[in-house]
Amino acid sequence: MSGGLDLEQRYRRVLRLLPGYYRDKWEQDMVTAFLDSWLTGDPYEDECIIGYCKPTWPEVASVAGLAARLYLGGAATPRRYFAWGQAVRNAALAVLLMHAVLGLEVLVRTAWSRRLFGLPAPPASLLVTSPGGVWPAVYHVVNIAWIVIFVTLAVGHHRTARALAALAIAPGLAALLQAQFTGIMPAPFGPWAWWVLFSLALVLAMTAFHSDAPPSARWPRLLALPAGYLLVYVPVLALLATGNLAWLPDWPGLCCILVALACLAHAPRAWSRQAGGSGVWSLTLTLLAAVAGVYRVITLSGYLSDPHLIKVSLAELVILVAAAALVAPDAARAQAATPAPPPYPGTIAARRVQDMRHQRPPRLPSALASVLAAAGIVLAVASCTGHLTPLGPGATLPHPHHLRSPLILEDMRTQGLVAGQPGGCPAGWVALSGGPGQPGQCYRTTGTPVTITSAAVSPVVSFRPPPPPGQGAAPVQYGFSITVPAADVPALAAVLPAGSGPPGPPSASAVTSATPLPAISVAGRTWILLGFASPSAGGEFDVTLASRSQALQLQHMLAASG
Amino acid sequence: MAGKPMTGQAFFVLTALADGPRHGYGIVGDVAEMSGGRVELKIGGLYGVLERLAVEGLIEPDREEAHDGRLRRYYRLTRDGRRALGEEAELRAATARVVRARLRPAGTEAAG
Numbered sequence: 001m002s003g004g005l006d007l008e009q010r011y012r013r014v015l016r017l018l019p020g021y022y023r024d025k026w027e028q029d030m031v032t033a034f035l036d037s038w039l040t041g042d043p044y045e046d047e048c049i050i051g052y053c054k055p056t057w058p059e060v061a062s063v064a065g066l067a068a069r070l071y072l073g074g075a076a077t078p079r080r081y082f083a084w085g086q087a088v089r090n091a092a093l094a095v096l097l098m099h100a101v102l103g104l105e106v107l108v109r110t111a112w113s114r115r116l117f118g119l120p121a122p123p124a125s126l127l128v129t130s131p132g133g134v135w136p137a138v139y140h141v142v143n144i145a146w147i148v149i150f151v152t153l154a155v156g157h158h159r160t161a162r163a164l165a166a167l168a169i170a171p172g173l174a175a176l177l178q179a180q181f182t183g184i185m186p187a188p189f190g191p192w193a194w195w196v197l198f199s200l201a202l203v204l205a206m207t208a209f210h211s212d213a214p215p216s217a218r219w220p221r222l223l224a225l226p227a228g229y230l231l232v233y234v235p236v237l238a239l240l241a242t243g244n245l246a247w248l249p250d251w252p253g254l255c256c257i258l259v260a261l262a263c264l265a266h267a268p269r270a271w272s273r274q275a276g277g278s279g280v281w282s283l284t285l286t287l288l289a290a291v292a293g294v295y296r297v298i299t300l301s302g303y304l305s306d307p308h309l310i311k312v313s314l315a316e317l318v319i320l321v322a323a324a325a326l327v328a329p330d331a332a333r334a335q336a337a338t339p340a341p342p343p344y345p346g347t348i349a350a351r352r353v354q355d356m357r358h359q360r361p362p363r364l365p366s367a368l369a370s371v372l373a374a375a376g377i378v379l380a381v382a383s384c385t386g387h388l389t390p391l392g393p394g395a396t397l398p399h400p401h402h403l404r405s406p407l408i409l410e411d412m413r414t415q416g417l418v419a420g421q422p423g424g425c426p427a428g429w430v431a432l433s434g435g436p437g438q439p440g441q442c443y444r445t446t447g448t449p450v451t452i453t454s455a456a457v458s459p460v461v462s463f464r465p466p467p468p469p470g471q472g473a474a475p476v477q478y479g480f481s482i483t484v485p486a487a488d489v490p491a492l493a494a495v496l497p498a499g500s501g502p503p504g505p506p507s508a509s510a511v512t513s514a515t516p517l518p519a520i521s522v523a524g525r526t527w528i529l530l531g532f533a534s535p536s537a538g539g540e541f542d543v544t545l546a547s548r549s550q551a552l553q554l555q556h557m558l559a560a561s562g
Numbered sequence: 563m564a565g566k567p568m569t570g571q572a573f574f575v576l577t578a579l580a581d582g583p584r585h586g587y588g589i590v591g592d593v594a595e596m597s598g599g600r601v602e603l604k605i606g607g608l609y610g611v612l613e614r615l616a617v618e619g620l621i622e623p624d625r626e627e628a629h630d631g632r633l634r635r636y637y638r639l640t641r642d643g644r645r646a647l648g649e650e651a652e653l654r655a656a657t658a659r660v661v662r663a664r665l666r667p668a669g670t671e672a673a674g
Binding site for chain 1: 569586587606607608609617633635
């Protein structure tokens with residue numbers, strides 16, 4: 001008998017996934033049903049089954065699904081689970097709203113850059129270019145898809161919204177796994193990876209929108225999208241257009257501030273004894289504060305070289321914690337004080353008194369979702385395709401805009417691993433694992449890094465550098481241009497003088513012992529550049545990377561962070 | 563507000579109980595047989611449906627019987643459950659009649 005348990009005990013162990021109140025009522029009956037599905041009546045065979053068989057994965061999955069539905073309670077569940085269910089549904093909707101507002105921002109700026117609908121030309125700082133390459137185009141479409149997902153969920157098509165959200169996070173997950181398995185991402189969980197995992201958590205949280213979830217008003221949810229855009233992004237655009245970038249927090253900071261403001265706005269209701277049912281919103285805000293706080297903490301690693309940004313980030317964190325503390329006591333009371341959940345929506349018993357007409361769902365929200373979806377797809381495809389002339393002339397390279405995560409340029413020295421040294425590197429050097437089949441390297445930074453908070457990037461291009469004399473064709477390299485404000489050029493030139501990086505793409509074989517190389521860090525991830533051309537007076541310089549995926553990832557992170 | 567339509571699983575479970583009380587796994591087997599194997603209830607899903615139907619007052623425990631040392635609990639339809647099942651069956655039959663009429667080739671009705 002494996003593990004000393006028999007089949008009944010194994011089923012009871014699986015059923016521990018279910019809430020206690022439910023187990024008290026149904027566990028014995030469920031165990032009997034599970035065993036009935038196995039046993040044959042033959043004593044010898046049944047003894048073997050009891051001793052050696054295990055619950056199947058589909059059975060475990062069915063119990064896990066039931067547990068999720070009960071813990072994230074809907075109609076006719078205990079108040080405690082109903083409060084958690086409502087809070088998770090509200091929090092998931094809020095995070096989805098954030099994704100949708102970001103998508104709307106991409107959509108608006110794309111339409112504006114292409115001067116659709118007779119719009120006047122936008123300020124140069126708000127121009128966006130067409131995404132270059134397949135992956136940037138995919139991410140561009142995904143950004144816009146979140147609008148459709150939010151609207152689909154808001155109008156009540158929960159299952160469709162869950163499926164679309166799962167599709168939307170697939171490219172990010174695939175890129176994350178590829179980066180992990182190919183060694184492109186040395187740190188197992190950098191901020192970018194956390195962002196993808198947060199999205200995965202969001203899709204899982206969307207299971208709270210199950211069939212027993214109480215229906216809610218559609219129009220307030222739908223109106224939250226334009227309202228969120230107007231309240232959050234229009235001020236951001238105004239700051240971008242007027243050049244007051246110093247007032248803009250980065251994205252995690254903005255999340256912290258928004259959640260803190262929501263907590264402050266809700267606090268009077270949370271502290272009022274007359275306000276019934278405030279606990280669910282307090283619980284929702286506490287959940288959101290936890291998510292925003294974790295996001296803020298893990299993105300601090302990108303600012304380790306900038307004490308000012310660290311202080312600003314910590315101040316945002318303190319504000320968030322203080323605001324969340326105002327509603328946390330009410331959130332703790334929510335589990336008992338939440339009003340009783342409604343009965344099952346439109347119970348069958350209630351339905352018998354109604355006529356037997358087929359009720360058609362209201363058409364307007366669905367039609368709105370379809371129109372938004374169609375508009376999103378058309379604009380996404382149009383903005384990804386530089387050949388659709390009816391949409392107006394393609395935008396030129398934009399001027400630098402504020403980056404959510406600053407770009408840190410630094411000079412590095414690399415050399416191969418040294419035998420006999422602890423970790424393979426001399427003191428003061430850090431070991432960096434190589435890709436599959438590639439030897440690791442030691443590296444250390446030299447000089448003072450320079451932090452760039454505004455930049456614009458071009459699409460990724462590939463090229464084959466001229467071969468060294470007497471050698472065959474050099475491998476293809478990938479790169480793109482970065483434009484920084486003219487004021488940053490002297491600092492760049494100081495940290496990366498023309499002599500430190502080859503004035504043009506070097507051959508990969510030139511990267512040998514103690515080679516000086518520039519490196520770019522964004523949001524805690526570092527890319528060592530193969531080549532770096534000195535910035536022009538206009539602030540434009542080219543960077544070259546060894547692989548297409550590295551170039552696309554860096555370009556995407558910079559483009560997406562604008 | 564219009565009531566939610568009865569789910570397919572709930573309809574099959576109520577139908578399985580229409581001709582007499584059954585225990586949990588008995589319902590699973592009867593639903594599979596009724597649907598020609600198209601509907602395979604998982605135990606987790608079955609007890610989600612049973613709890614919901616019990617809360618709605620459409621089914622109730624009937625009795626418990628010992629079988630090979632284990633207690634099997636049987637469920638039966640309540641009066642409300644029987645009425646709800648009848649109404650759902652009428653609704654589905656009416657829908658099926660409409661579907662058949664629309665699928666009938668043009669001219670068949672006049673000829674027939």
